Amino acid sequence: MxxxxxxxxxxxxxxxxxxxxxxxxxxxxxxxxxxxxxxxxxxxxxxxxxxxxxxxxxxxxxxxxxxxxxxxxxxxxxxxxxxxxxxxxxxxxxxxxxxxxxxxxxxxxxxLEVVLPGGDASLEKAAAVKWKAGYGKTLETCTVLAFRSASTVCSPSPAYSENESDAEFVNGLKTRVEWTISALIAASTRHFLMSQVVKEHEEMESLVIHDKEGEGTVVMGTEGLREFRKSEAAREGVDERVEKNRSVVPSVRMSMRHAPSLKLKSGICLESATLVIVRPSEGYSDIGDDELATEAFAGNCMYGEAVVALLKCKKNALEMNSF
Structure with missing residues (x-):
C-alpha cells in the first residue's frame, strides 16, 4: 500500500x-x-x-x-x-x-506571487531605480529610489550635499522626473498584465508582482483587489488603457527629495540620489510618507540607509497630469 x-x-x-x-x-x-x-x-x-x-x-x-x-x-x-x-x-x-x-x-x-523575467524601467546606462507601488482600481502609492551611479569615490564629510546651482537643479530635475515616469509606467504595465487574473480569481486576497532582478514591486491587498473588481464591473466595455499594454496613471502629486552626492556608512557614494513618493492628486495627503518610504525598502541595507538620509533633505512638491 x-x-x-x-x-x-x-x-x-x-x-x-x-x-x-x-x-x-x-x-x-x-x-x-x-x-x-x-x-x-x-x-x-x-x-x-x-x-x-x-x-x-x-x-x-x-x-x-x-x-x-x-x-x-x-x-x-x-x-x-x-x-x-x-x-x-x-x-x-x-x-x-x-x-x-x-x-x-x-x-x-x-x-499569488508573480515573478517577471526582468525589470522594465527605461534608464540611462549605470543608473539604477528601485520602486514599490500599491494598487487598487488604480495607483494608490508609489515610492521610487534612484541614482545615476554608485562608486567609492565621494565628496568628503557630510552624509549628503545640497550644494548645487539653480541651473544644475533644473537640469537634474528633468532626469529625476524621467526616472519617476519610467517607474510609474513599469508599475502600470504590471498592473494591467494581471488585470484578467484578478477579475477571474475572485477569492484572491493578496497579489505581489516583482521581477527577479529586484527592480520594482506591485502589491495589491484584499481591499485593493476588491476595489479593482468593482471598478472593472462598473465600466465594462470602456477601454481606458494607454498603448494597449498598461493601466492609466492618474493625476498625481510627487514629494521629491534628492542629493547630488550621497555618502553611505558603507563608503558607497550615490550620485544624484533621488527619493520620490507619489500619491494620486484626488484626496491627496502626505501623512505617513516617511513611514511609506522606509517600509518600501526595509530589509535592503544600502537602499534603506539611502532613504533615511534622503528624508533629511529638502522636499520639493510637483504635480503631474494623468497619462
Missing amino acids: DVFDGLPDAIIVDILNKVGDVRTLLRCSSLSKRFNSLVPQSESLSLRLDQFVTTESQPGSPVSNSFQSSLYKSFQGCISRFSKPAKPITIKNLSPDIPSKILSKFARVKK
Missing part, C-alpha cells in the same frame, strides 16, 4: 500550497486522477512567467501551442517540455491572457 495515498485530501492540498510553484504543480496534475483533482485547489501560488513564455510565443497567442498540449500529455511529455531553457521576454509584449491561461486550471487562488 502506498502510504501517501492514505493521507487525507486536506493534507495533500496543504503540501501543494507549500510547493507553490505553478510549473511544478502543473506537472503534479499529470501524475494521477487524484492529483489532477487536488492541484486546482491550491491556494498559494508562485508563477514565474519566463518559464512558460519564450520569444517564439506571439503576443496574440496566450501560450505557445506546445505548452497548451503539454498540459494534456503524459508526465514524461511535461518533463521534456519544461526542461527546455526559457529565453528572455519583454514584459510589454505580454498579454493579460497569458497569465490568465496558465492559471485557468486553479480555482481557489488566494495568494
